[in-house]
Amino acid sequence: MTPMAWDTERTKALLLEAATSEFCTRGLAGARIDRIAAEAGVNKERIYQYFGNKNALFDTVIVTALSSLMDEVPIEGNGPExxxxxxxxxxxxxxxxxxxxxxxxxxxxxxxTEVVGLPKRMANCASKVNSTIAALPGVSREDAGDLLITIVSLCDAAPVLPALDGLMAGNDPGRAERRRAAVVRTVYLAAAALAAEAQEPAHSRA
Known part of the structure; x- marks a missing residue:
């Protein structure tokens, strides 16, 4: 790899890191190209050169983050557990x-409902649904998808709804552990119900 190519990749990485922080904190509308460039220590013209514009940069950030998450947290094993x-x-x-x-x-x-990186994200989601079906044999694709979005909703809510969580369930030191236990218990019960239903004879479900 040439020094120029290495510098280009490093610059892109610095911009993506700074952009990720900016978008997480301020969203798409509130994010500013000047702040991202300053945080990365890079001329803002590089953002337009490498990513096109702020919207395209947001697209790259979210696709990159979600792709990494798919690999970092796989579904392992079988059954509701x-x-x-x-x-x-x-x-x-x-x-x-x-x-x-x-x-x-x-x-x-x-x-x-506008989705960026549609082909890649559809493939990632389909892979996760397939893993759910493999863990719960007989469960329909629709039920597997519903279970997954339930899991995502439960887990994603904790860091984005902290005030509501505190109002409803308190802010004691053990709150995170209690919330985790509630999520795990809820998902186990939902998965067990789907697994049991999938094993019922077709005529009994009609």
């Missing part, structure tokens, strides 16, 4: 790093 374990590990991940929940919050708030 596997889905409950996945929920617990996803909750733990978001407690340490709230990047993905915050970006998804801003995306939903500012863009509604």
């Amino acid at each position: 596997a889905m409950a374990d996945y929920a617990g590990r996803l909750f733990d991940h978001h407690q340490k790093d709230a990047t993905a929940p915050r970006l998804l919050f801003w995306e939903g708030l500012e863009r509604g």
Whole structure:
């Protein structure tokens, strides 16, 4: 790799890191190119050169963050226990790093149903649904998708709704552990119900 190529990749990485922080804190509308460039220590013209504009930079940030999350927190094992374990590990991940929940919050708030990086994100989501079906044999694709969005909603809410969480359940030192236990328990019960339903004879479900 030539020095110029190395510098280009390093500059892109610095800009993405600064942009991720800016978008997580201020969203798409509130983010400023000048602040991102200053935080990265890079001329702002490089943002336009490498990413196009602020919207395109946000696209790159969210696709990159969500792709990393898919790899970092896989579904492992079989049965309702596997889905409950996945929920617990996803909750733990978001407690340490709230990047993905915050970006998804801003995306939903500012863009509604508009989805960036559609092919890649569709493939990632399909892979997660397939992993859920593998963990819960017989569960329909629709039910697997519903279970996954339930897990994501439960885990993503913790870092983006802290005030509401405190009002409803308190802010004692053990709150995070109690919230995690509630998420794991809820997901286990939901997954167990789906697994049991999937094993019922077709005529009894009609």
